[in-house]
Amino acid sequence: MTTPPSPSTPPSARLDLPELISQTLWLVVHGPDPDRPDARNEQELGVGTPRQAIRALRPGGIVAFAWSGNCAHPQQLAHLVAALQDTAGEEAGMPLAVAIDEEGGRVRRLPPPATQWPSARALARAAGPEEAQARWAAAGTELLACGITTNLAPVVDVDAVNNPVVGDRAFGTDATTVSAHATAAVEGLQQAGVAAVAKHFPGHGAVAGDSHEALPHSAAGRASVEDRHLAAFRQLFADARPAGVMTGHLRIAALDGAEPATTSPAITRDLLRRELGYDGLVLTDSLAMGALADREPGAVAVEALAAGADVLLTPPDPGTAHAAVLEAVEQQRLSADRVAEAADRVAAHRTRWRAEGDGRAADDPSHRSLALDLAHRAVVVNDPVGLLPIDRALVVGATVAGPARGLADALAARGVAARLCELGGREGIGDGPLPSGDTMNAMAGDDPLVVVSEPGHDLTALLAATGRDSSVHVRTAVGEPALPRPAEPATTVDVSLPGGDHALVAATAQRLARTRERY
Known part of the structure; x- marks a missing residue:
């Protein structure tokens, strides 16, 4: 004993x-x-x-x-x-x-x-x-x-x-x-x-x-x-x-x-x-x-x-x-x-x-406000063509169940008519060909195109092929800098946006939709 x-x-x-x-x-x-x-x-x-x-x-x-x-x-x-x-x-x-x-x-x-x-x-x-x-x-x-x-x-x-x-x-x-x-x-x-x-x-x-x-x-x-x-x-x-x-x-x-x-x-x-x-x-x-x-x-x-x-x-x-x-x-x-x-x-x-x-x-609202404020400041937005805010979008991602899906859901929760297009499996699109710019334009129609690049799956070329100004390039990464900055007219968002980071997903969606609700 x-x-x-x-x-x-x-x-x-x-x-x-x-x-x-x-x-x-x-x-x-x-x-x-x-x-x-x-x-x-x-x-x-x-x-x-x-x-x-x-x-x-x-x-x-x-x-x-x-x-x-x-x-x-x-x-x-x-x-x-x-x-x-x-x-x-x-x-x-x-x-x-x-x-x-x-x-x-x-x-x-x-x-x-x-x-x-x-x-x-x-x-x-x-x-x-x-x-x-x-x-x-x-x-x-x-x-x-x-x-x-x-x-x-x-x-x-x-x-x-x-x-x-x-x-x-x-x-x-x-x-x-x-x-x-x-x-x-x-x-x-x-x-x-x-x-x-x-x-x-x-x-x-x-x-x-x-x-x-x-x-x-x-x-x-x-x-x-x-x-x-x-x-x-x-x-x-x-x-x-x-x-x-x-x-x-x-x-x-x-x-x-x-x-x-x-x-x-x-x-x-x-x-x-x-x-x-x-x-x-x-x-x-x-x-x-x-x-x-x-x-x-x-x-x-x-x-x-x-x-x-x-x-x-x-x-x-x-x-x-x-x-x-x-x-x-x-x-x-x-x-x-x-x-x-x-x-x-x-x-x-x-x-x-x-x-x-x-x-x-x-359950502390002041803590949630602090988290949202920090997340907002971590999302860097460059909008040279004045596209934002958006109220509708086709969100395109390279992987299934990746950051594009979380972003589309977060946009929809904030009143944006967001559709989702995932190009590949959970491991991404691999070495297969990207859809043509014409294909993506036909899918997007008049909606702004929100393309989500992530490590190993840079969709810069896809975005460039569309030739459109009404697009947002969400350039996610795990390191700094996010991705090489392309010579593109698109609105860019630099953020580390893994699918599980709810605070950053919410902040990115709010920056794109310019909503003001509390997190």
């Missing part, structure tokens, strides 16, 4: 080894209600309900997702978290860490009426760090209202390879901009009472691949990695103290030619801890990601802890991870002191960062 905890007694002094290992596991629990069974819980955790998962597994934390059914509404999320916190208090005598990815833009979990903030790139384009700090503080108050203790943000990656995986999630393409805005994010969130987790150390911008799908590699030299990517983290640590740092599933040869950062002592222990002096909580990225799919899950858990991680984030099979770590300690392949150190850090985090609320404070 667990000894009743004392505030001055660390877990390593009162918990047995299996309980210490459980501290390092932060899990996904499925469903919107603490006591509603979900087959996914049974399959992944061996129990039916979220509450049963907390009682049986005693994890150090959970991570809330929309896809897991946790985030249907702020008040629903707050109710779920409060119930699980009650159970955690009964079982462990301390609150759970409750984490979420709430970056803004396309990476967000809280649904309306919580504020839909624009992306990091749009924020940096629209505001300086001081104003940005207020945005993050506002977001922190909404997270607290939902019971969230830990935000897995900000992204401290420098978008050096124009990688859509990072893209507009990064504040910019240079370490100075990124570190300044990351500092603002950390200070804003933590002043509001929410722990900030800087990610993805040592810098996902150094690689071009998608770690959700496979393990990305970088052959860049040490000087390049240091000057462009590590520099952002170094400056952040000099200016602020994020409660956590998340390592990335990245293999960077200049730092460790054999192991990704997740399982690399050279990167986590030697570089992050010793050289950079970071002594806070270190989390892995999700261990369920494709980057680690070809590795045995239990071995990854052991190697990540041995490398210096404190939190094993959302392992695909928590039972396997727990058993593997226990066996490794018993066989002296992993130090019991390392597990105890990790568990003590997790417990300190759980005790320091607390949140409670009923979700109602996540």
